[in-house]
Amino acid sequence: MHTWKQSRLCWNSPRVQSIVTGALVMIFLLLSGSQNASALPAFARKYGLRCSACHETWPILNNFGLKFRDNGYQLMNDRDAPIWQNPGYWPVTFRITPVWHRVSQLSNEDTYAGGVATGTPNDALARVTSSGFDLSGLDFHTGGTLEKNISFFVLPSSDPTAAFHFETVMARFDNIFGSPWLNIKMGRFELNNLLSEKRMVQLTGNGGIYQTYHFIPIGDGNIFGQLGDNQLGMEYVGHSYNDRTRVSAALLSSSDGNVNLVTGANSYSTYATFDQGIDLGRLGVDRFGAYVFAGQAATYYPTSGGTPIPGSGIQNKGFSRVGFTGQFYFGPHFDLNVVTQHGTDNSWFGQGYGNAINPTNGSAGPPLNNNVPGSLLPTGAQTPTWNGYTFEARYVYSPQLIFIGEYEAERMSQQANGPGCNTSAGPDCWSPSAGTFTAGPSPSNLGNINNYDFLIRYNPFMTSRAGMALQLEYSLFHQIGTGPTSPVTASSVNINTNELMFALDFAF
């Protein structure tokens, strides 16, 4: 990778600095002279609306966009059914984001002297800083109506190396019996989160997800309670005519969206939400709501030749995520979005059982996390519980210029390894910081997270044909006790990762 250290040789040249500065000025001049234009292409083209009609800034939905989505991507007029569309209409949007970013994070390094390794591997702690131009993956958003009140959405998505998977695949039936309270969909879809991770504009590695939606206690083997991941299942959504009141309930495979019944073959979860919009006059339509994600997931996969058999999971154990959501507008320019969460996992998950098929998912767990017959919980193992908070404030200067500040806090309230772990009565607790089964409780703040993200997003034009945003973003991620191992204390240090990014986020 072309690192910042290498690039500084060029950067030191006054000529290069002049060229870069001149280029920025030229772009600025071009953009200053630009005329009206922004938009979410596929649906905007269909209905002839600007992106800003549905999006606070694309892709964040405003209340009108939320209603459009809840109606199955329909405006509920005569133009919804595809039979009314121009035959040349192609309901596809492409999105990809070239970026320049600079990432700084801690790592273990080997040390050398005279060209020869000294000490043991990873015997030093170092901060590695990388910078350069990069790419996001490519998204093919395709969605719309198959017939009035029957719609679909398919999203093949790639990573930056063009390895594709299906992020979203679903078909839905809306306004069944003419009632907006009866809408059903099935497939792989985003959960009905009021603060949507799939529609966030943050792009950095840690800022680009909501930590609250993905938090897993250190050493926990349950990857199946992540609200931010698209899930496989069926969902019922009901809403009032003007979308002020919304309810949903989903039945999901406890697979975290993984296909082929590898996990979650015999376990299910439910996700239910409620939110209510209140018209507060000049403030706008504010919303508050609540959600429950509760389910079970397997901890034991029978083995064949010692290898867990995919799809065979049994010995289900429970987990839950509950919380409140709020979307508070303070006039047309400022809004604050809040999500809280109280999470609980069964003690078996806390000891690293649960994800025997794909143990690389999630955080580091015990090497053998299969609850084979006769397994015992270590003495002192207890239910890991935690609380999470997400605050996202947005200042919308205009539909074309938005400022966002985000803060997230994840706080363990009870570690899986309780004080009783310090006993010889049974198996020792798994110590994720040491990477072995050792006696002793975990520090109470192990795994706690503070995450900050700030960005400016500017759409130089706004139409219903294509959209582009210039984005400058800074993210700072801090997690306690989960970083590389300190050569001094032989335990994990805190993670401190920061990232600066400039992106051209465009869709057409």
Next chain:
Amino acid sequence: MKNFKTVYLFSAILSFILTAGYTTARAQDVPDVGPHPAGKPVEMESHIGNLTGHSEAAKLPYRRYCAGCHGDLGDGQGENTPWLDPKPRNFTLATFKCRSTPTGTLPLDSDLYNSVGRGFTNSNMPIWNALSNQDRANLVAIIKTFSPRWQKEKAGDPIKVPSEPPVTIESISHGKALFTKLECWKCHGPEGKGDGPSASTLTDSQDNPIRPYNFAAGTNDSRFKCGSTNEDIYKIFMTGVDGTPMPSFADTIQPNDAWDLVHFLRVLQVHRHGKENDVLKAAGGNIPPYVEKQAEAPSSQPEVRAAGGGK
């Protein structure tokens, strides 16, 4: 030194985005296409019930939701206009289809407010009821800034809508006779399918082709452009649909005759389940020929109430 370079680059990018964003966003606070309005924009208010809308507060929502079709100047020349049919309303003409007021007059604020919240089912105009009531009132106020008529004229007085008489097979029969007599069929077709002999020749006041309403289309939830109730239909032909060939019949037919016409038009909505179709079904499914009654002694006048007035 490395940190200095990072700060330099960060500052340059930040300055660029802030300056470009602010400059362009500010520049687009004023219309940037078409002729610019002379002089300082006039501020207007709207009054719908207890709500007071302010045009100044609607600048951002108008740009966000409306300008793409109706244009920055409200002249119906947004960037999407070439691809839309029917064309977006040209607010500079202050001619509105859905009113509670007589033909040729300005509508009530509540008429515009209800239109914004109801949308127009057979056009690209969405149902904007997800917006706050205040936002909708503000948008009504900004619509009034686009034409000087709003500064010179007051809205018309709302027409009187008598209470609806019971639906009978006789009222349906009379409505059918009126449908023929008033030559509604010439545009709407004998069966209300919008296929009358004149249908293909119709244009609106801006010479855009326009289609007469097809009563037979749609399902049970199909709506008329100006509302879904019988009173809404009554108002359509007693106020006319200004800017279209649909005239006002206020000077042609009596209020009770108008209600009979409403009952017949409901029967033309063959996919709709309503009391009119129930009455027709009970009568064997056939509309008997209308027999002109002898002049009767004047009966007590039906209750009359004002239309409109907002919510």
